[in-house]
Amino acid sequence: xxxxxxxxxxxxxxxxxxxxxxxxxxxxxxxxxxxxxxxxxxxxxxxxxxxxxxxxxxxxxxxxxxxxxxxxxxxxxxxxxxxxxxxxxxxxxxxxxxxxxxxxxxxxxxxxxxxxxxxxxxxxxxxxxxxxxxxxxxxxxxxxxxxxxxxxxxxxxxxxxxxxxxxxxxxxxxxxxxxxxxxxxxxxxxxxxxxxxxxxxxxxxxxxxxxxxxxxxxxxxxxxxxxxxxxxxxxxxxxxxxxxxxxxxxxxxxxxxxxxxxxxxxxxxxxxxxxxxxxxxxxxxxxxxx
Amino acid sequence: xxxxxxxxxxxxxxxxxxxxxxxxxxxxxxxxxxxxxxxxxxxxxxxxxxxxxxxxxxxxxxxxxxxxxxxxxxxxxxxxxxxxxxxxxxxxxxxxxxxxxxxxxxxxxxxxxxxxxxxxxxxxxxxxxxxxxxxxxxxxxxxxxxxxxxxxxxxxxxxxxxxxxxxxxxxxxxxxxxxxxxxxxxxxxxxxxxxxxxxxxxxxxxxxxxxxxxxxxxxxxxxxxxxxxxxxxxxxxxxxxxxxxxxxxxxxxxxxxxxxxxxxxxxxxxxxxxxxxxxxxxxxxxx
Numbered sequence: 001x002x003x004x005x006x007x008x009x010x011x012x013x014x015x016x017x018x019x020x021x022x023x024x025x026x027x028x029x030x031x032x033x034x035x036x037x038x039x040x041x042x043x044x045x046x047x048x049x050x051x052x053x054x055x056x057x058x059x060x061x062x063x064x065x066x067x068x069x070x071x072x073x074x075x076x077x078x079x080x081x082x083x084x085x086x087x088x089x090x091x092x093x094x095x096x097x098x099x100x101x102x103x104x105x106x107x108x109x110x111x112x113x114x115x116x117x118x119x120x121x122x123x124x125x126x127x128x129x130x131x132x133x134x135x136x137x138x139x140x141x142x143x144x145x146x147x148x149x150x151x152x153x154x155x156x157x158x159x160x161x162x163x164x165x166x167x168x169x170x171x172x173x174x175x176x177x178x179x180x181x182x183x184x185x186x187x188x189x190x191x192x193x194x195x196x197x198x199x200x201x202x203x204x205x206x207x208x209x210x211x212x213x214x215x216x217x218x219x220x221x222x223x224x225x226x227x228x229x230x231x232x233x234x235x236x237x238x239x240x241x242x243x244x245x246x247x248x249x250x251x252x253x254x255x256x257x258x259x260x261x262x263x264x265x266x267x268x269x270x271x272x273x274x275x276x277x278x279x280x281x282x283x284x285x286x287x288x289x290x
Numbered sequence: 291x292x293x294x295x296x297x298x299x300x301x302x303x304x305x306x307x308x309x310x311x312x313x314x315x316x317x318x319x320x321x322x323x324x325x326x327x328x329x330x331x332x333x334x335x336x337x338x339x340x341x342x343x344x345x346x347x348x349x350x351x352x353x354x355x356x357x358x359x360x361x362x363x364x365x366x367x368x369x370x371x372x373x374x375x376x377x378x379x380x381x382x383x384x385x386x387x388x389x390x391x392x393x394x395x396x397x398x399x400x401x402x403x404x405x406x407x408x409x410x411x412x413x414x415x416x417x418x419x420x421x422x423x424x425x426x427x428x429x430x431x432x433x434x435x436x437x438x439x440x441x442x443x444x445x446x447x448x449x450x451x452x453x454x455x456x457x458x459x460x461x462x463x464x465x466x467x468x469x470x471x472x473x474x475x476x477x478x479x480x481x482x483x484x485x486x487x488x489x490x491x492x493x494x495x496x497x498x499x500x501x502x503x504x505x506x507x508x509x510x511x512x513x514x515x516x517x518x519x520x521x522x523x524x525x526x527x528x529x530x531x532x533x534x535x536x537x538x539x540x541x542x543x544x545x546x547x548x549x550x551x552x553x554x555x556x557x558x559x560x561x562x563x564x565x566x567x568x569x570x571x572x573x574x575x576x577x
Contacts, residue, residue: 008298009298011294011297011298012294012295012298014294020310020311021311090381090382090383090442090446091380091381091434091438091442092380093380093428093433093434093435093438093439138383142383142384143383144381144383144446145383147446148381148383148446148447149383151445151446152381152441152442152445152446154445155438155441155442155444155445155446155548156380156434156437156438156441156442157438
């Protein structure tokens with residue numbers, strides 16, 4: 001009852017987290033992805049490009065590009081417009097301008113597994129074999145399964161001029177040109193030097209360094225295990241060496257059509273042939289190199 | 291400020307109208323559709339098979355198959371379980387079991403136009419051209435565009451366990467058959483007699499009759515124009531006579547792949563969707 005009363009007081013003063021009730025403004029831009037798909041990295045890249053004078057770090061990134069589960073309603077009301085907001089939500093029609101980052105689900109599964117250790121949700125003895133079925137069922141977070149999250153956005157918005165699809169793998173392979181696409185989408189005039197500087201300022205090494213300084217000031221890292229870094233490998237294709245064949249096969253069996261559509265090459269010999277995504281356009285992202 | 295205090299108090303007591311923000315239980319089944327796709331009819335049908343000995347009508351349907359927009363979270367939590375809940379929400383990962391009703395968007399547009407007239411959102415002289423333009427953009431209701439709504443659910447759940455796709459057109463053609471599919475999905479042991487009885491008790495004529503005396507007892511029809519009926523034609527293909535050709539093309543151009551996927555025949559020879567050129571490789575139609 002006291003907790004409810006406190007929540008009520010917070011609500012009256014707009015100090016609660018708006019979550020899905022966030023009042024969306026027509027010029028808002030949303031940076032959306034399934035968790036562990038490069039969202040934080042992309043926030044640093046964009047913040048370094050759009051707000052260089054603020055020296056983005058782990059302490060202020062939640063103010064520069066806030067999320068509706070972390071910042072308060074009042075904070076959102078007072079933000080300078082146009083606001084750039086990050087989110088892990090599956091399709092939400094109120095989000096009109098969306099940058100969507102997608103990542104190979106085989107790497108997402110590994111990344112989330114390690115992140116759950118860092119967050120003390122599981123310990124190191126917890127077997128990946130036990131984690132994976134929960135991951136596939138969408139039970140490891142509140143944003144649906146990987147497929148549901150990705151598919152809901154693609155089915156609703158792919159092809160829309162206000163929807164920019166980025167692949168994490170392309171961002172790793174050529175961060176500068178991908179950030180250039182983001183800048184264009186945002187309407188930010190950026191020279192090649194600006195782009196290069198932002199990429200440098202947001203490199204994994206630099207982000208790891210900054211993380212050491214103020215991990216306690218960021219909602220994502222606060223109260224988590226400090227012996228495990230938030231910025232882990234910052235690579236793609238880890239699944240090839242870290243994942244057992246049976247796990248790879250399980251992910252591909254579940255989501256082969258969408259993975260293929262996104263250009264993620266399958267390792268299993270016989271992926272499922274059911275075409276679940278026949279209504280997505282045949283014009284699709286180019287295959288990932290490397 | 292005062293409104294906020296009232297709002298906060300309602301929230302603290304669980305009395306807020308819920309819409310998207312309510313407690314979902316693992317044994318819930320959701321009856322989901324875009325607005326004007328046969329949801330109320332399906333609620334009557336379902337209500338009449340889960341309560342075969344009661345007379346389901348506009349005054350009690352919200353107690354049997356409630357809609358979160360018209361019921362508080364507390365009332366919903368106190369309902370007997372398993373619950374069957376009506377919803378117009380776009381994809382929500384929390385919904386465990388879903389009966390999804392899809393309807394030809396050309397008919398949905400016509401139906402929504404008349405319904406918004408009934409709701410006095412515009413007058414009888416409001417041009418349907420203007421309406422369809424807003425309809426395609428998803429600006430005529432709070433639940434996204436038709437394509438976004440249907441796409442968000444089909445792409446995430448269709449073909450998976452816990453998801454039953456029902457087309458309004460099939461419900462019209464063979465109501466008893468579609469209702470028995472629904473009955474077995476929700477695990478109700480309904481005999482052919484119960485099904486037949488439910489179909490009769492939920493017929494368009496029966497519902498029109500009930501609407502006449504009970505329109506004020508139903509959240510959806512309360513305070514709307516009484517000269518425009520809620521249960522209108524209850525048919526399929528009304529768009530052929532009511533929608534001018536350019537508007538038909540506009541709708542088909544926006545959602546051709548999804549319409550084809552659902553088996554809705556297109557009148558346009560070749561449809562180009564801006565930004566996404568050659569659309570479908572494989573046509574998987576719904577049987």
